[in-house]
Every structure is written in structure tokens, then in C-alpha cells.
Amino acid sequence: MTKLKAWLSRLGAAWRKDQWDQSLNEEIEFHLEMQMQENIRRGMNPDEARHAALRQFGGVEQRKEEWRDAQFLPRLESWWQDARYALRALMRARGYALFAVLSLALGIGANAAIFTLLRSLVLKPLPYPAPERLVRLFESSTWMGSSTWGSVSVPNLKNWREQSSTFAALGAYSVGGVNLTGGGETVRVPAAYVESGVFEVMGVPPMLGRSIALDEDQPGRDRVAVLGHDLWMRQFGGSAEVIGAKVGINGAESTIIGVMPQGFRFPPRSPMEIWTPLVTSHDWMLERGNHWLNVVGRLKPGVDVTAARLEMNEVARRLRGAYKENATRGVLVEPLHFNTVRGTLRLLVVLGVAAGCVLLLACANVAHLVLARAAGRRRELALRAALGASRWRLVRLFLMEGLLLAGAGALAGILAAQWSMSGLLALAGEQLPAGIPVEWDGVTLLFGVCAAVASVAFAALLPALRATKTDLQSGLKEAGTATGVALSRSRNPLMVWEIALALVLVVGALALFRSLQVLNLADLGFAPENVLTMKVAAPESRYTAPEERTAFALRTVERIRAIPGVRHAGMVNMLPVQEAYSNGNFSIRGRAKPPSGHEPAAEHRIATPGYFEAMGIPVVAGRTFTAGDQDGPARVAVINERTARLYWPGQNPLGQWIAWGTEPKPEGWMQVVGVVRNVRHAGPYRPPLTAIYMPIKPGGMESAWPAMSLVVRSPLPPEPLTRSVREAVRSLDPGAALYQVKTMDGVVSDATAGTRFLARLLSLFSALAIVLALVGVYGVMAYLVSQRTHEIGVRMAMGAARTGILRLVLARAARTGLTGVGLGVGWSISLLIIARHYLLGLDLGYLWTYGAAAAAILAVTLAASLVPAWRASRVDPVVALREE
């Protein structure tokens, strides 16, 4: 207690130091005066009396110091002293300090930025009540030997509901868009078709009105819509009157029944702004083999994901036994949060590793500098030690410097990161989810502090421990000749690491650029130049019958083809590269029925005549679709090369009969009339899938989808062409919506935007790394040369040629560089092997990537050593030998 009180009193006194000093002086002055008077009374003259008083007091300044020691915290005081000393030392070495702060600012700033993104976009819980209980459910499949997972069929979802007990609610939805008519103009709005269960699962009540009711998924009762907050503000002026109002949705009159609160998103982080009932209007939608639903679920309180998984595995096992369509099917339960952030997390992990490398490099650089300075201060350190400074006290000198540097670095880094965040987000574009506030808070600052402390530990503590591990004698005796050895030995690994780290970043950036380049060279299977695409959505209510939709699609294509300058035009239900995974099993006439789970399978595509020509997909054999294919009972199909090779190896598929499903109806058989080139359906990095194209045809599976992709090949520039197309479609039906207008080149480039973003950011990081490595190597080599000036002088005095000296230094740099490159190549390969799981299309087979990176790094190493080497070769032996 007493001790604590004394300590507190000292702490308090530290804040009132000036005041205290003054009262101390006053007290001493009083004392001396009293003693002086006493002395005068004893018969001394005033001068003598004053001197005697001072003598009797016993050294005023010394006493004051002692007094102060008692009054204040000596530890705090000496820390403060160290800090001031370090600050003065850094001010003297301004270039060094500036460089160290900049290095650390880059490293800490890059990490703080990535960390902030991680915290705001990945770690933060989703904005729903009890978000930890939300899950996504998928059907998994071991179809065609590969393990995939995806959408759910209606009967399977029904069975899940009946047989599970771990869920409070399950809700199915699918996403798309609607043509919204309100006030003349028809706009396309991203929409989700949802079951009433979805609102139950998400647990967010509407701000106005109500959400979708249980019985509103029946055709006829489904003409209701719930609006998103932003759409409500934008299109309906935020009026509460909107509840009960009629709007046109896909051309049909619908009633607005509710408005969701601001910030509500469903699916999470999606742009959907309207929710309308999910209606299973077609028979195929009800088939067990048709997987098209997305499913979310809310776990019952107290149930964890593992329990739900166990239960659903059991349910899946029962369903496998009960239905042959489910022979290869399982169930996958995944936390909704993880499902939502997965892509962002992958991106940030890659960036985080890169940023970590930059920070390590920065630390290594600062460590170099600290060591180099320590070497210059060896004698000072030895002297301090000889005068009784403990090793800890000496280490503290270094730590203080490190702390100051890292503190300034962290501050500058965090400010820079905050400042550059908007630029980073802009660069990321759609690669990072939009509309989520990226926040800087105490935790971010804490992260900066931790990064700074870790940097100090690495960049200052280790060198300090090493530098102070000297025995006094050799330190005092040293004349600057043999001492470099101990230091340089510890510095070489650091330099090797630095080179290796820089190499890793360069290889990473090169590999990404390489994968982009490979993509440019890669055969996508079609000719994307001079192709304009857009979605055309017929107003569904007026084109309810598939026949009407199909007729609309064909008429549209006719009109577009008539536009002057248009070479080819056609429609397809899913664009290559952009959309895929609408697939099913098929049968081949005359073949024995394959075992369950091994049926032939393919993507199904519906196309109008002219599609293959417009997209530039070459025909390999047979023919493409003609106008005659729509009429009459004869059914034809075009397959791609992969399908032909896989299911008719060494045979001619032309003229063969195929049909969807495992038990086709007699009228389901289609004759193969053509084989076309493979296209990359599922993105530029995924290999082509098997595919069967069917001519668009009124009725059944081959009727037009509500929204089809129009493909126009024309040398006209995109803007005027888009205008003409829009006019043509409007003249056909003003209620039709045109959206997602893009050139096919744009579609491909969108699909690679993620890789490009990463490649750009990584090249930025690797540029930083190269600069840091360059300066680091220069620093080390310059230091080594300065340490060996004496030795070089001796060599020259003994007759060594200047070129020999040059070679000596460069050889040294080259040795270190080669070791670093070797280590770096090893690291790169292992990192790329890991990264391949995260980044599609990443290639690690290209020797030249490593070669180029290694050559670049070696060049940098040698370039950085050139100036020190040159300086070494200019050494004047006379001066060098005299310089002790």
C-alpha cells in the first residue's frame, strides 16, 4: 500500500515537475539563508558565511538530483531520456530515419489496409438477427467423377423439410430480374423470387406493410412484390402510400405489399431490389432431377452447424436409397456468413500474404540499417558498458530508436492506408462487395500498434541483442578491421531472405500476368471481336405461353438482322464465359442403359438460328440451325466436340438420336445434325463442358427463357449499334427490357477482372518489394565495403588490381543474390501450389516466369552493389591504411 502510494505520488509529481522544481529551489534558498545567518551570528563575514552554508549543505546540485530521484519515477525519467536521446540521434541521421519510416509506413500501411478490408468485409457479422444461425444448403453431387455442389430440386427440398428437425425454417429462392413499369418507362430491376420461408429465415421484418405470405406462391395469387428501400426511395419517392399501389411487373399488374428497411439485402450483399413470390409454374420445375433452387436455412437455437450436417447427411442417405435421381446426391450445409464472404476472403488472403511480405522486407531493411548503425557505434556501446550501463540499458537505446521509427511508420502507414482506401476500392471494382462501409476503428489502430511492435521486435530487438553481445575489451580495442565479420555473418541471411521475399512477390505478379496472357492467347472457342450482347426480357405477363415468348424471340432476331451493318444475329439462353451449369442427363438411342450415376450428361443451351454465326463458333461437322428447325415435329440438336469425343469416341455422332432424361418419352428424341467447337462456358479459366444445343422451339424445354441473350455481330461501333437495337426491340414491344449491354470482349474482360485486379495490386507490391530490396542490398554492400576498406587497402598495397577488387565485391553480391534467388524460387513454388487452390488459372509450369524473376532480382542485387563496388575499387591504399 505504502509503496503504491509512493509510486502514485511520484507519478503525480512527474506532471508537476516545473512547479516542483521551483518550490525545491525556494526551500533550498531558505535553508541556505538560515544557515548563513547562523554562521554570521557565529562571527563570519557574509561571504564566508555563504560559502560555509553551501559546504554544510553538501553540494546543492547533487542534492537536488538525489531529491529529484526520490521525487520522480527514475524509470520513467530515464525512458524519457532514452527517447529524447534516440530522437536526437535520429534527427542527426535524417536520411536513415526517413527511409526507415517510409519502409515501415509502406509495410504497415499495406497491412492495415488489407486488415481493415478483412475486418469490414469478412469478419463483421451479416446484418440479420442472430446471423450465426443462418446457413446455406446445397445438393452435392459426385456426377461424372468430379465432386460438385449446387442447386436443389423442389421434391428434394420438400423431403428435407419433412425429414429434418435442426432447422427453425428453410427458404428457397432464385435470382433474376423483372421489368418494372411505373410511370411510362420500363426499367429492369434485379429481383429475387422467394418463398415466404426466406423472410422467416432472415428474420428481418418489413419496414412498411408485410412480407410474402405462405399461400402466395400459387399462380394467380403471386402478383405481389416487396420493395427494397433504395428502389422505394428512387422510384416511388419514399411515400408510405405505396403499400397497396399497383405496378407493372413483367407487364402484369402487381400489388406492392411491403418495403424492406434500409440496408436490407437478400441474398446477402446482392443488388436485388424486389422480392416476388417463387412460383413453380412449369412441370419441369417440379422434377426431382431438376436442380434450380437456392436454399437458405435458420438453425434452431442451440443447434450448431455440425449437428445440422450430421442430420442432413442422414437425410441424404435415405433419399439416395429412395430415389434413383438422387443416386449420386448428398447435402452440403455451410454457414451463410462463410458462403457470403468466401470470394472476398480468398482475395484478401492473397493480398494479405503479399502485404505481409512487404512488411517483412521493410523490417529486414530497417534491421539492416540498425545493424549498420550499431556497427558504427560499437565503441560508444563498449564505452557505455564499461561505465556500468547494463546490457538491457544498451538494448533499450536501440529499442527506443526502433519504437520511434515504427511509431512514426505506423502512423504514416495508417494515414496513407486510410487515404488510399477509396482508390483501392475503386481499383477493386466489383471484386470487393460494394455498399458495405469500410470502417477504421480502435481495432484497426490496435492492429497498427501490434504491427509496429512486431516490427520493432524484428527490426530493432534482434539486431540490438546481437550488437550488444560484445565483450568490452574487444569492443574498446577494435580498430574497425576484424569486427565486421561477426556482424556480416548475421546480416547475410537477412539479405538472402530479403532477396527471396522480393522474388516471391515478383514471381506471384508475373504468374498472374502470365495467366492473363495465357487467357488472351487461349482459345475461348468463339470470336469475341465485333460482337455486342445484351439481355432481352419480354414482359412475361403478356408472353405467358412459351409459344408467345419464342415467337417474340424469333421476331426480335429478325428485326435485328434487318439493321444495316449487322452481319449476324441470334439468341441463346446462356452466354459463354458468363453463365453456365444448366445441365442434365441424356440418353443415347440404341445404347444399353448405363448404371445409375454414370449417365451421359451435358449443358443444355437453347439457340436461335444465327447464334453460332453471330458468336463465331465454328462448325466442325454437319450444320447449324436453320429456320426450318422450329417448325414441324422433327427435332434436331447440335453437340460440341467434347460431347462427341466423350460419348462417340472414334464414331460419327451425326445422325445419332439423343434425348434428355434417363427414361425419354418417344417424342423426346432429337437427331444430332451438327458438331461445333467447344466454348469455355463457365468462365475463361474453366475447361469447356459437354454441351447440347437445341433450336429454340415453341413449347417444352426448348422454348425461350423469359430473358434471352441477344448476340449481334457487326463492325458498327457499340454505341450506335445499341441505339439501333434498342429502337428495333421497342418498335416490337415497348414493354421489353434491354439490359446488361456489353461487347463480348467486355464479357470476357469482366470474367477476368478479379485476376487483373490481383495482378495489378501484386505488381504494385512487387514493385515496392524490388525498391526495398534494392535499397537493402545497397545498404548491406555499402556497409561491407566500408568495413573492409582497410582490408582492401592492404590487398591493393600487395598489388591487387582495381578490377580485381571490383570483381571481389560483385562476386560477393552475386553469391548472396544466388542464394536468395534459390531460396525464393523454392518459396514461390510452394506458395503458388497453395495459391492455385484460390486463384483459377494460375499457372506454375512456366520456367521463364522464375527465370525472368530471378534474372530481375539478380540484376537488382548487382546494380545495388555496383556503386559500393566502384567505391571499393577507388580506395586509395595509402589513405585506407592510415585510416585506423
Place this chain on the structure above:
Amino acid sequence: MKDARTDILRGTLDLLIMRTLKTIGPSHGWGIARRLEQVAEDALRLNQGTVYPALVRLEQRGWIKSSWGISENNRRARFYALTPRGEKQLAVEEAGWDRIAAIIARIRSPFPEEGAS
């Protein structure tokens, strides 16, 4: 090493200062130093200044308290006085000091009392 030595001195000086304050009542630093010199009759070689760090320490422990007042020659001066806790502490320390002094005296005596050990 150095610390251990000052501790002993410090302890002694602290005791002497508290005893002085107990005897003469509240006093300023010079008064305490002067009184110590007079009582010890120069047998104690004391730098007058050393009482001040000791006073700070004692005050930090709460055994004495200080306040600014007017001295006998009408000057502003800082006066120190024992606190009730200081009185208690003085009693404890004097008892301890007496005990040690007695023990040392007994050991140093050429004729130790029989059976006393």
C-alpha cells in the same frame, strides 16, 4: 550493492528525522538539520542537504506531511510535521532500533549475562 548501503543509512536518517519532529514539533528542513547537528554535537557528520530527499520519501509514505508557512524570521518556509501514522511508525522503528541496540550491546559486552543466550 550501492542500494543496500544507502538503505541502511536512509533508514537511520528517517528514524532520526521522525524522532526530531516528535521532539520539537513541526519544523522546516533547516530546523531539523540544525537540531540533528546540535543533538549529535558534531559526532554525526551530516550534510544538511541529505535531510531533504529523506523528507520527500517520508512524505510519500504518508508518515509526515508538509505545508508552507511563515518562519521565525518572517520568511516563507516549508514546515514538516509527523502524521498519526508517522507516530505509529516511529514507535515501531524505535522499538526495533532499541532491540537491535540492546542485542549489539549484549554481544559486545565482555561479560555476557549467564544463561541469557
